[in-house]
Amino acid sequence: MSAKYFAQFLKSKILDHKKLGLATGLLLTNYYMENCKLDSKKESFIQQMYSWGYGNFGQLGLGNEQTKFVPTEVFSVDGGNVAQLETRKSVSALITKDGKVYTWGKNKYRVLGIISNDTNITLPTQVQELDNVNIVQISCGVTHMMALDSDGKVYSWGNTEHGKLGHSYEVEERKGSKTHYYTNSHLQIGAHPKQVEGLPENTKIVQISCGFQHSVLLSDKGEVFTLGLNKKGALGVETAKLENYQPVQVESLKNQKIVKIGTGLDFTLALNDKGQLFSWGNNNYGQLGNGTDVMSITPQKVQHGALKIQNISCGDYYSAALTQDGRIFTWGYGSDGQLCLKSKEDVYIPSYVNWSKKADQISCGSGHVAVISNGDLYMFGRGREGQLGLGDTISSETTYRTDPKQVVFFQKNQKVIQAKAGGEHTLALVQTAQ
Template structure:
């Protein structure tokens, strides 16, 4: 039973609610509908480029935050799944490269800047950046992409357009649209294609080497190993320089090679299709879209196989070829230090290898012994594998 007082209170509350509701309705009805804010989401266009990043974040190589506090709070350890990079949302990214704790980006020239870098910079591998104020000193680490200034290089470099980038352990190669190559960072083994200077200070006195032609030919592609470099000319000839103690330059020479020279052996006189290898694992791609692997590490044949002395084909079914999709083929391959990736002709990404700091993008840290598809919400055009992070250049689905 309700007392008279309680009944009176309920009636007053109901009356107030009813009055408030009626007033709110009248207020809504009196609004000018044309002034009500609307939220419009951008519609993906065929030319929209995106960059996804995942793996180790502590070095700044992912370029995910502009604030150190936000970086420590949101990405204290690693990014488990492919995440869109804000830096790339308003720029047309042409190429990406993942080095040892740093990343490089080639972007459509905006205000004369087409080469950017983020992450570890102890050897000026992503440019020479100074703090303002009285005590000016270079940055050892960047947590968000910053432009790399090429104006210090001799010659007319104003407005140069970088179209391709490659990254090694502590050096970067940037290929311009006119065929010139800019090499910056550590040159202790001659990997930048210039004479080795004993005890050179790469951090405080950085040098950028420009290579215009090789044997009167323009360069059309570049690639970096750990401490060596490759240059592919327009005619399909392959040149190399850098550390060759294990013969990785392919010149039938051992030691340090500071001047780019032709790669010898069976590839001499041949047009190269695709070979990639950063450390102990080497991948090759034939014209039928089959992937071959050899070397040491997680090769894609299961946990029991860690070494192959000769090239062996990875079963095409692991990359999506089956009775329902018999024509599926791999169009591009990539090798990091301990993990590898491949992209098929449907723009799907498959990865395998050691999963350091989640660099495979599967949402965990477990090693993957067979190629497995990565969930990327876009068409994957290219990836780049570092030591413990991965970059993916993509196009939006339309």
């Protein structure tokens, strides 16, 4: 089955799987799992997506609401058509290389962008209203999502509380001769993806990140914009306003060229082009990495000395960074072992993870972490819901790992190219040589 046909299959079949009944949905899942290899002679590899962990909201994409303790194949497709996996809490998403968006999991507040009476969507389902735009990145929040197109425009949907979607609705605000309206109602559900409003003219966004009640946008000029709830300084701006219903530039970073952003539940990290890291927001567990547990309403430098940071990832209340030479540093909330520091105590500055491997990618979930090294996948942190993929089925201390454990499920001819840690589940994109 070609990648193009796979996308068409999802669009034409999976959208109506609930109407056909769960059993039929499972048959459809089995169909593309069994038949996606029909054209294997045309490609040198097969791309597969696996999921595991807590599945009670359908976030594993397996057509059911079961929990899996080892990686379980969601689909297999000839060649490679998936560009990005993304997940958070109880939702999952992917985008294809031709810019299509698929979501699944808990659809409260219609966070999946899918109009359905079903509480949970258990199979990857296309967000039809984004079909006419070329999406290049997606970010999952707890109750909202954002998508970035190839022109630098941002679309958002889900719960509109605190203005984190950047949509015009109810609150009147005058700007010269124009009047804009912004929502402040948590009852208003923005189920339909709409373009984020209020950015300066000609601003091109290159990265997006969704927290719990706030959103962060990065422009091609290295500018950072935030919107949503400013509780505990999550927006990084000095203002008397508790909420921003449109993007506001983080003024104190104007002299920095920011190249990457990341969000926890109510804090933010920003990395500049010199490998220096800044943080702001809630800091009750030391997740800002500034040596204290005091929140910061404006960006402050993270205490990582002369280390050159290359990549960052945020969990709910903790943070992780990769250096240019593949070393891992973690800080913040540590009670689930997610800091990989042997101890489960909270840590207030970046601390070195003593590991012999070179890390290529890192993804922080609510309480567990996925690390890719040379195509192999390693996990640590909380595992009692099966999110580590190690086969542990007993809720005990043995399911909490304070050192990286390899997911040995995958074969020698399989290379993990992406892994995303969610709330209590994990997604992995695997390339299998033929």
